[in-house]
Amino acid sequence: MTRFEARSLRPGEVRLADFLxxxxxVVAIAVTALDKDGIVVTGSVEFALKWASTGWQRQFACPICxxxxxTIGIHDGFFACQxxxxxxxxxxxxxxxxNWVGNDAVVDRIVRALTKLGSANRQPQCxxxxxxxxxxxxxxxxxxxxxxxxxxxxxxxxxxxxxxxNFIPDPP
Amino acid sequence: xNWPAPPRTPNPTAxxxxxxxxxxxxxxxxxxxxxxxxxxxxxxxxxxxxDSDGGRADERAVLRLAAQDTVLSxxxxxxxxxxxxxxxALLDYPEHLPPLTRCLNDLTxxxxxxxxxxxxxxxxxxxxxxxxxxxNPRQVGHLRVVA
Numbered sequence: 001m002t003r004f005e006a007r008s009l010r011p012g013e014v015r016l017a018d019f020l021x022x023x024x025x026v027v028a029i030a031v032t033a034l035d036k037d038g039i040v041v042t043g044s045v046e047f048a049l050k051w052a053s054t055g056w057q058r059q060f061a062c063p064i065c066x067x068x069x070x071t072i073g074i075h076d077g078f079f080a081c082q083x084x085x086x087x088x089x090x091x092x093x094x095x096x097x098x099n100w101v102g103n104d105a106v107v108d109r110i111v112r113a114l115t116k117l118g119s120a121n122r123q124p125q126c127x128x129x130x131x132x133x134x135x136x137x138x139x140x141x142x143x144x145x146x147x148x149x150x151x152x153x154x155x156x157x158x159x160x161x162x163x164x165x166n167f168i169p170d171p172p
Numbered sequence: 173x174n175w176p177a178p179p180r181t182p183n184p185t186a187x188x189x190x191x192x193x194x195x196x197x198x199x200x201x202x203x204x205x206x207x208x209x210x211x212x213x214x215x216x217x218x219x220x221x222x223d224s225d226g227g228r229a230d231e232r233a234v235l236r237l238a239a240q241d242t243v244l245s246x247x248x249x250x251x252x253x254x255x256x257x258x259x260x261a262l263l264d265y266p267e268h269l270p271p272l273t274r275c276l277n278d279l280t281x282x283x284x285x286x287x288x289x290x291x292x293x294x295x296x297x298x299x300x301x302x303x304x305x306x307x308n309p310r311q312v313g314h315l316r317v318v319a
Contacts, residue, residue: 009303032306038299040306099285107237107289111296114230115303127230131237138286139209142244143202145282149251150198152271156258 005030011115012036012087014045014079016060016070035074036087038115043079045072102141106134205247213243224301231300238293245286252279 004026008014011034019029028046035041048061050068059068062081069081090108094100110130217239221232255276262268 007306009306011299011303034299034302034306037295038302040302097285098281104285104289107292110234110237111292114234114296115299127233131233134237135240138241138244139206142248142282143206145248145278146202146205146251147198149255149275149279150201152275153255153258156262156268156272 004028006032008033010034011038012074014060014072014074022058031079033074035077039077041074041077043074045079103134103137106130106137110134209240209243209247212246213240216242220297224297227297227301228304231297234293234297234300238290238297241286241290241293245283245290248279248283248286252276252283255279 006019006029008018008031010018014031014033026047028044030042030044032040032042043063045063046061047058048066048068049056050059051057057068059070060072060081061067062069062072062084063078064080064084067081067083069083072079072081073085073087075085075087091100091105094104097104110127114127213236217236220235220239221227224231224235227235255272259269259272259276262272
């Protein structure tokens, strides 16, 4: 019986494929992984057997339901499979919000591209171009918003002055 | 024959804003807040990058973006406060309230989105830093026996 210590760099999940091939005598893995917010958490994962058409396959055992699974999610510091703790993506959660169509989706794409494993996704030039485009879009959005606010406020300031002047008594 | 000059009367439109003057004022306002935003976001990004010990190019880009969104959120928050003050002054004039409340609603939505975006970006920068720490080659290999 051997106990292993492993590190998983995927934010919010631990995948079995990252640790393959595993020796036969491995019974548990002490995993140091990242939460979906990037916080380092540590936990222990054991194994369970699952019949996979041609033979028994060793997979992670969910700490809650003890059923086999290939990916374990990290939810608020503890480990659970997707059956026990289903998680929706940012797109699923926020696709109907007005800002998602604009810049939020781009930010989400940038964040996912950066935190995804593999050096090919971390090309500074692409990220720089996307961030520059995003910054200019944010500024123009706020610019348009402020223009409308200034326009409305000016009109209303005139209204306030006129209406208030009716109530000011004439000087003696 | 030289006619006498007409008597000087006060110009009724002298102190009133013409559309041209109003446009110029708005343009100046925009230029002013853009310059202020650039200055503040650069300062904030420098502070954040300094706190993260330099970081790499991707982390620096994310921090700069987060700084920009934070400063924009501050600006929108200030404007929100001003609109709120006007709303308070206009409570006795209900016919003028709808455009102002709509405006306040837009501002609140934008501010929430900017704040959330800044939070997401700062979390992403933290994730990148922690990933780099975990993948540090000075540490022992990817998988090791401990017991």
